[in-house]
Amino acid sequence: MKVMIAVSGVDVAPRFDLTVEAIIVQVENGELTHEPRELVLSEPSGDELCGLAVSESVELVICGGIDEVHYDYLAWKKIRIIDGVIGPYVRALDLLREDNLSANTILPGGE
């Protein structure tokens, strides 16, 4: 499963539409199968992130807040979204690998 995480520094970004960085990882059977890839946009853009999610065939997006326009678009493209996540993205990824990450999770250790 290909996963995109909207990030801000070491944390999950608070807002999808104001995000310039994203990490793409491949998770299979709870393990990362490839090195995480980092994407950096020239300016914050939820539209561009959505376009990347589709063109990269991402199946799951993890983010902080996401506005309903981008949420509905991703859902329409059959991309699952776990939103409202607060905390370090590495911890979010750990929980995902354990199949324990859900929307609105607050993870310890954020900046």
Add this chain to the structure above:
Amino acid sequence: MFQNANLITLLDGIPHAVVVVDTNLDVSRMNHLAEALTGRSNGEASGIHADYILRSSLHPFNSYFEPVFGEKQTVVHEGNILDRNRKIVPIRFTISRIESHKGRQLGAMVVLEDLTLAPYLQESLARPDTFDGIVSLNPRMQDVGEQISVFAATDASVLIEGETGTGKGYVAEKIHQASKRSSYPFIKVNCGALPEQLLESELFGHVRGAFPGADHNKPGMFRLADRGTIFFTEVGDLPVTLQIKLLTVLDDGEFFAIGSTRKVAMTARIIAATSMDLKGMVREGLFREDLYYRLNVLRLDIPPLRERSEDVPLLVDYFLSSFSPGELTPRIDRSTMDILKEFTYPGNVRELRNILEHAITLSHGDTIKTEHLPEYLLHGSEAERYASIWRSSGDAHGRNAAEGSRNKDMKWDDVEKEMIIEALRKSRGKRSEAAKMLGWARSTLYRKLKYHEL
């Protein structure tokens, strides 16, 4: 830092969302309105950097506090935040320094003034007797517009009846916006979307340790709607046990969070809506009569679109221009308009909107022609479609239309499940098409699919 009970009372008395932060900008305290706006309780938000709770457009967030802490200034900025419903809300942020009586810097107070209503208020001052968004030439709908202003002036419960897609939620929100409660939250509760136990916790809230998994205090919808309006959509789906509890809250004007022994005053106004024949449900013993009369103090009946077909061209114009803001409004040819005028819209205004969205996508901005309309409008028997989708629905009018074939022993859940399966079968598994056939938003269908484990 701020544990003083008087301060908490003071914050809750301010008619705007307020967040108190320490010098690291971590949240120390939020008032009820801030909890309602962000969807995070004090327990959850405490100690988290405010930018992650507010999700504001002020960027970088810390830089806006420099003059507050450095030069002891109060600063005002306009921007927006992302609220608990994934809506971007325009906000005026007023940030003031907080210091101890010895002048030691303790943190800052951020007041968030919701600017959503500002244009609406200006408009309603200019046109006091109109309600923007109710597009109609129909006398019954014009009555609805007038009733909104009358009902907004009182605090009595309102029951809104109408078929699915007629705009019951829209009318409820208009009543709230026109009332003196408009600066307080409008909280929507979908009684059919959550299992009973979860719904009870969502409504009344719970305290830490109330049940396994309750690891923090959670304010319920009644608390979040403090001094605002709580809107129960599809109130006919409310389980009987919760009907009793709701009635008790309405009678006593107070409630207990699950696991708590402390009474909380209920200050929200109640608006309920249903597409079901609630009176019929009372007769069949499926809905409590006392609750029905308690909710039905003021009543609004929204007519289905097929009974106000004169509004179809108006609504078509309205939706086409709203789909293309700032662009040339797409045209629609006469024969296509004739088809739209003759259709009976079991999904009402929402269905017409979906049809036009479909057509505008396929027409690529050119004139909308019949080939751009969804297939089901052009081929096959509409009566057959109507009957198949609504044969077993809880919708009062649809149910009447297909009364003969309805199995009276079926429960509403079974009926709804069958209706969804039928729509999915007809759309060959295409969910977006099935949602249009059912007259639901796509998100509603997704939620119902999950609920029915389909």
